[in-house]
Amino acid sequence: MMRPAAIVKTKEGSSPVFVGEGLLEALPRLMDIRCGGSRCVLVTDARLEPGLGRRVRRILGRGGRRADLFVLPVGERAKSPAALQKLYGFLLRSRVERGTPLVALGGGTVGDAAGFAAATFYRGIPLVQVPTTLLAQVDSAIGGKTAVNHPLAKNAVGAFHQPVFAAADPSVLRTLSERDFHSGLGEVVKYGLALDAGFARLLRRDWALLTARDAAALARAVGRCARIKARIVSADERDLSGTRELLNFGHTVGHSLEIATRYRLRHGEAVALGMGAAVLLSQMRGIFDPQDVDAASWLLDQVCPPWPRGAGLRELEGPIGLDKKVRGSKNVFILLRGLGRPVRVSDVSVSELRLAIDGCRLISR
Numbered sequence: 001m002m003r004p005a006a007i008v009k010t011k012e013g014s015s016p017v018f019v020g021e022g023l024l025e026a027l028p029r030l031m032d033i034r035c036g037g038s039r040c041v042l043v044t045d046a047r048l049e050p051g052l053g054r055r056v057r058r059i060l061g062r063g064g065r066r067a068d069l070f071v072l073p074v075g076e077r078a079k080s081p082a083a084l085q086k087l088y089g090f091l092l093r094s095r096v097e098r099g100t101p102l103v104a105l106g107g108g109t110v111g112d113a114a115g116f117a118a119a120t121f122y123r124g125i126p127l128v129q130v131p132t133t134l135l136a137q138v139d140s141a142i143g144g145k146t147a148v149n150h151p152l153a154k155n156a157v158g159a160f161h162q163p164v165f166a167a168a169d170p171s172v173l174r175t176l177s178e179r180d181f182h183s184g185l186g187e188v189v190k191y192g193l194a195l196d197a198g199f200a201r202l203l204r205r206d207w208a209l210l211t212a213r214d215a216a217a218l219a220r221a222v223g224r225c226a227r228i229k230a231r232i233v234s235a236d237e238r239d240l241s242g243t244r245e246l247l248n249f250g251h252t253v254g255h256s257l258e259i260a261t262r263y264r265l266r267h268g269e270a271v272a273l274g275m276g277a278a279v280l281l282s283q284m285r286g287i288f289d290p291q292d293v294d295a296a297s298w299l300l301d302q303v304c305p306p307w308p309r310g311a312g313l314r315e316l317e318g319p320i321g322l323d324k325k326v327r328g329s330k331n332v333f334i335l336l337r338g339l340g341r342p343v344r345v346s347d348v349s350v351s352e353l354r355l356a357i358d359g360c361r362l363i364s365r
């Protein structure tokens with residue numbers, strides 16, 4: 001039997017992550033082993049439905065499993081209360097049972113919305129994650145966080161629900177738009193910079209292969225990210241001890257940039273800029289190992305878009321204050337002592353932050 005690339009281990013059990021070229025064809029076998037039953041609900045988005053959606057439905061059918069198809073709107077609208085309500089209606093009308101698995105085929109928006117539906121429908125039905133964007137393969141499909149948006153805030157309503165398994169087939173990434181692919185690379189770089197120096201060096205070596213979407217290089221990188229994420233989530237599934245928080249490297253400023261630009265930046269682009277600010281903060285504090293500056297700057301240069309106009313401290317401080325990492329009145333930042341050496345700090349002052357943001361704006365013009 002195929003070996004998982006990574007396993008998320010929690011109190012409730014284990015959630016394997018399979019990574020490999022051609023894995024879609026193995027879905028029926030994986031489902032037979034992990035889910036049982038003879039039917040499932042396949043959830044995807046309107047952009048994927050005509051291509052990948054139909055293909056996966058056929059594959060499941062060949063494996064003897066009926067797949068009822070539900071199509072979500074593209075993008076964040078998949079995570080709206082209205083879309084969720086329709087999905088619940090579909091699950092009721094198609095008489096889904098407690099054991100019927102829901103298969104989320106798509107990017108992070110499909111995974112989050114379908115995942116939240118699976119977490120809540122009948123208080124929880126099995127979930128299979130089949131991520132099709134780079135961001136979803138390395139991040140959102142792993143770790144069990146699911147959420148939908150409230151009109152007042154993104155990801156405001158959510159639940160933890162580990163998939164019975166996740167299956168990432170890097171060959172599907174070839175059709176991803178250049179911008180979405182690049183945004184995913186932002187999260188890939190995050191794992192190297194913040195959590196695995198060896199991976200950071202490997203990324204630099206393999207960069208040309210990765211951006212050419214070389215199958216083997218992609219499978220290696222996705223597998224490595226999955227292992228890092230699985231290790232962190234297994235240590236702190238519910239984000240309670242501070243360990244899982246390390247995955248938020250670059251996200252404090254990143255998230256505020258998404259809000260300040262009204263989501264004109266892709267998530268990975270905003271995170272890349274946020275990582276730049278965090279590295280600069282670390283350097284200003286004199287804690288960042290000078291030997292790692294060159295490697296970190298090189299990787300950041302590959303993934304950072306230009307800093308958006310009009311996104312200065314004044315525009316960002318509101319959203320930063322609302323950040324989920326706020327404990328009491330203090331902001332928690334993840335800074336670095338060097339590649340793969342994160343530190344949590346909660347004493348970043350407004351003036352320090354202003355210097356870092358202004359510094360980034362100067363550099364990236």
Ligand SMILES: NC(=O)c1ccc[n+]([C@@H]2O[C@H](COP(=O)([O-])OP(=O)(O)OC[C@H]3O[C@@H](n4cnc5c(N)ncnc54)[C@H](O)[C@@H]3O)[C@@H](O)[C@H]2O)c1
Pocket residue numbers: 045047048074075076079106107108109110112132133134135136139140141142143144145146147155172173174175176177180267
């Ligand atoms: N749950 C988590 O832990 C977690 C972590 C990070 C991000 N997220 C969430 O993930 C979402 C972003 O995910 P995303 O970046 O994958 O965006 P997305 O789901 O909107 O996908 C981006 C675009 O790519 C298209 N697409 C998907 N797969 C494709 C393929 N193989 N070929 C061609 N096009 C394809 C989609 O139709 C969509 O238009 C956000 O809502 C964010 O909040 C969740």
Ligand SMILES: [Zn+2]
Pocket residue numbers: 139187251267271
């Ligand atoms: Zn992220």
